[in-house]
Amino acid sequence: MFVLVKRIAIMRIVLAALAVFVTVGSVTAAERQYPGVGRDATPAEIQSWDIDVRPDGKGAPPGHGTPSDGERVYLVKCASCHGEFGEGGGRYPVLIGGFGTLKHQRPEKTIGSYWPYASTVFDYIKRAMPFGNAQSLSNDEVYALTAFLLFMNDIITEDTSISAANIGTIEMPNKINFFDDPRPDAQPKGDPCMKDCGGPIKVTGSARKLDVTPETGGDAVEEGAAASSAPVETQVAAASSGDAQAGRSVFNKCKACHLVDSAKNRVGPGLKDLFGRAAGTHDGFKYSKDMMAAGDKGLVWTDETVAAFVADPKGYLGEQLGKSRANTRMAFAGVRSEKDVLDLIAYLKEATQP
Numbered sequence: 001m002f003v004l005v006k007r008i009a010i011m012r013i014v015l016a017a018l019a020v021f022v023t024v025g026s027v028t029a030a031e032r033q034y035p036g037v038g039r040d041a042t043p044a045e046i047q048s049w050d051i052d053v054r055p056d057g058k059g060a061p062p063g064h065g066t067p068s069d070g071e072r073v074y075l076v077k078c079a080s081c082h083g084e085f086g087e088g089g090g091r092y093p094v095l096i097g098g099f100g101t102l103k104h105q106r107p108e109k110t111i112g113s114y115w116p117y118a119s120t121v122f123d124y125i126k127r128a129m130p131f132g133n134a135q136s137l138s139n140d141e142v143y144a145l146t147a148f149l150l151f152m153n154d155i156i157t158e159d160t161s162i163s164a165a166n167i168g169t170i171e172m173p174n175k176i177n178f179f180d181d182p183r184p185d186a187q188p189k190g191d192p193c194m195k196d197c198g199g200p201i202k203v204t205g206s207a208r209k210l211d212v213t214p215e216t217g218g219d220a221v222e223e224g225a226a227a228s229s230a231p232v233e234t235q236v237a238a239a240s241s242g243d244a245q246a247g248r249s250v251f252n253k254c255k256a257c258h259l260v261d262s263a264k265n266r267v268g269p270g271l272k273d274l275f276g277r278a279a280g281t282h283d284g285f286k287y288s289k290d291m292m293a294a295g296d297k298g299l300v301w302t303d304e305t306v307a308a309f310v311a312d313p314k315g316y317l318g319e320q321l322g323k324s325r326a327n328t329r330m331a332f333a334g335v336r337s338e339k340d341v342l343d344l345i346a347y348l349k350e351a352t353q354p
């Protein structure tokens with residue numbers, strides 16, 4: 001009996017807490033300005049957006065990492081663009097050095113020479129890198145990468161572990177040169193307006209009319225409807241072989257690194273000659289040892305092998321070499337949806353045709 005009473009009491013507390021959360025955290029459907037449009041964000045959704053880490057370390061998640069942990073991740077996931085020593089490849093940003101250049105005609109602004117807060121290094125990498133596969137890193141990996149980059153910039157020692165406890169306390173060399181602008185015309189005039197500031201809002205255009213919104217995605221429902229009115233044979237063919245048009249947008253994930261209609265190399269090899277050739281043999285591209293080994297063992301790019309590779313690059317290449325995961329230089333987690341893979345192959349076949 002006692003246990004039951006206690007349980008009920010706990011439930012009451014939980015319910016009371018939930019009630020407080022609901023009233024504070026969201027607007028009820030009736031209170032919404034445009035009822036019937038959208039829905040309330042869930043706490044989990046809000047949490048997944050709320051990833052900022054402030055200069056004093058507020059918001060830093062649990063986890064930790066040292067420079068040597070970070071070096072390992074860096075070489076696999078970052079060096080292809082930023083260079084093995086952070087020197088920047090091609091036009092990708094330099095991450096290390098540049099000290100004493102801020103007054104030069106062409107200052108070299110890096111994390112080390114320019115950035116005022118170490119927390120921004122964590123926040124930026126967590127939010128945006130690796131380019132093309134943002135937010136794929138664990139908190140430990142991001143702490144380790146932050147530690148590696150700070151160490152390489154001579155800001156911390158080799159054995160410093162970075163975590164929520166110290167990310168807000170690291171003194172960055174250029175912090176002192178960031179200060180509030182004291183000039184009179186840079187001061188705010190009166191109280192800034194924070195609510196109902198403008199007049200009524202008039203919608204004068206839409207992204208779709210201006211043609212800046214991709215054709216696929218938002219229109220998926222309409223497109224689906226159009227597709228189902230196609231003759232049955234074409235539908236079946238499309239289902240088994242993939243839809244090149246849809247595959248073109250899947251290829252957006254690859255674009256940062258690969259040109260599909262040219263033999264030119266970017267971060268990744270040019271794909272123009274892909275089908276029918278052995279893995280790791282595109283002219284003038286510096287492949288990983290594992291990719292070349294897979295080619296030597298007989299891996300040739302066909303519909304099936306490309307599909308299996310893009311679905312799980314490290315795993316599939318590893319399989320070819322009899323280990324669980326290969327060290328491919330392709331910093332890409334893989335295309336998860338089977339339909340996306342089929343569509344992508346259809347697009348690649350079409351786009352790589354001479």
Ligand code: HEC
Pocket residue numbers: 074077078079080081082092093094095109110111121124125129130131132145256257267331
């Ligand atoms: C495919 C190429 C690519 C890869 C791989 C990549 N980056 Fe970047 N990185 C970029 C580009 C492009 C920018 C500039 C983005 C911008 O200005 O919007 C950038 C910017 C940065 C910056 C900010 C530099 C500055 O001074 O403004 C940091 C820090 C950074 N990357 C760290 C990393 C780390 C750490 C990794 C590995 C997890 C990584 N990047 C992987 C392309 C890449």
Ligand code: HEC
Pocket residue numbers: 080130131132250251253254255256257258267268269274278279280281282286287288289290291292301306309310327328329330331332335344
């Ligand atoms: C962050 C850059 C990056 C992204 C994004 C990327 N790749 Fe790659 N890709 C590479 C690199 C680097 C290699 C070379 C890998 C190696 O040497 O281990 C590669 C290799 C390949 C190969 C083997 C080519 C050969 O010459 O043997 C194929 C096929 C491929 N990528 C397809 C894709 C497709 C399709 C996508 C998108 C779903 C994609 N990649 C996304 C960088 C990238």
